[in-house]
Amino acid sequence: MSHLDRSLIAGLPQFQGMEPHDLDYVLMNARSQLVAKDAVVFEQEAEAHSFFLLLDGHVRVVKTTADGQQVIVRYISAGELLGIAHALGRTTYPASAIAAVDCVVLAWPGRLWAEFSERYPAFGASTYRTVGARLQEAHTRVVEMSTQQVEQRVAHVLLRLAKQTGKKSEDGILIDFPISRQNIAEMTGTTLHTVSRLLSLWETRGLVRSGRQKVTIVQPQRLFMLAEGRLPKE
Amino acid sequence: MSHLDRSLIAGLPQFQGMEPHDLDYVLMNARSQLVAKDAVVFEQEAEAHSFFLLLDGHVRVVKTTADGQQVIVRYISAGELLGIAHALGRTTYPASAIAAVDCVVLAWPGRLWAEFSERYPAFGASTYRTVGARLQEAHTRVVEMSTQQVEQRVAHVLLRLAKQTGKKSEDGILIDFPISRQNIAEMTGTTLHTVSRLLSLWETRGLVRSGRQKVTIVQPQRLFMLAEGRLPKE
């Protein structure tokens, strides 16, 4: 009674090299789930009952501080695992995950984590690679926050998002999900006001085009120069 | 001709549950190495030929940006692995490691990484736990850099160092290796000037005692209040 098709996950690196009947077994234990825009996939501090694979959509992972400030840890794209508290040896989620658009996820009970990673080497290996990659990302971000000023950080974030989920449009590269000034501020450790001012400034210079919840990068090269701090302030 | 004694590593979590002859095998392939204060264990961007275990001393892990600014990623204490580029699937070191005091390290050729982690489950498991823990640390740091101001960040770093390597002294908790204002600045994304001012201020308030390359935390509870932002500015 596998109502989920193998093709959903067959191509993904996490399940590389697995036999059809293994894929079926994995899917048999998965429950697929629609998550409406702005709905929560899992909540910070909650018991980590499941881990997830994002089949379609975009999810933002957010940490909320004791005094209510929010920091966006990352955006997850289709094909990525999320909620992998188990891989970190945790029993609670270290952050919340919120659907940036309507999403489809697969969810597995947390107890299967250990089983999957020892039974399917590719699964374990792939997710440890993911954790390693995220560690490096996080370090990069620490370095940026320590050494760059806001303008450069915002530019870098936009370029990173464009690389991750950019769609070619007429004007340039469009970031493929709704993203507010506030969201960008929470990714860069600044305020929505400062982000707004920067985007306005950049728009007058023709670097970007932006509107309500959307940003298009018109001149990636010039924005990159700016991100690297090689563009005169004028 | 094992000139290294099993007892050096027998108690460590990385080698838990290993038979004596396994420990001997591991040690047989290790080369022990004295590293003088301020000397380099490995260098950012260099080919990751080895991974290391710090037997004694303290090492700081530093990332240097293209324009020469330095950010201290972490301090490594005795018993911890370092240079684990291999666990992240890298072939070069993502940072440099510098001895904060005279150190003793064991070094293994990088090719043994794969062998160790598949042959000795405890080794693989323990190091992946380490990577996971470091990822969470890094995220905590990103959150701090995004939401707190310098005063709180410096206070947090001192408390963290005290917890990690603090030695009880007459006056309070002494951070157990030489650490300069500049070092603290590179851990918190500020300047040595600001750190100096803060330490001076805190000294007048009796929170810390500090001198050339040393810091003692006199009143951890009050410093913690300050780190959490619950202490009036007065």
Place this chain on the structure above:
DNA sequence: CGCGCGTTTGATGGTATTCAACATTTGTGG
């Protein structure tokens, strides 16, 4: 004992936050 590195401290300025008000877009319900 003198030199050098680490530290201290003052003065100044810039970057970004904060406060405030308003504009624009979206969505909703009458």
Place this chain on the structure above:
DNA sequence: CCACAAATGTTGAATACCATCAAACGCGCG
């Protein structure tokens, strides 16, 4: 379908925080 509320974005002004610039100090090592 329009009116209105809510959410998002813009922009100006005042302010705060911290970096930068500059100079001097003092501890500790050779």
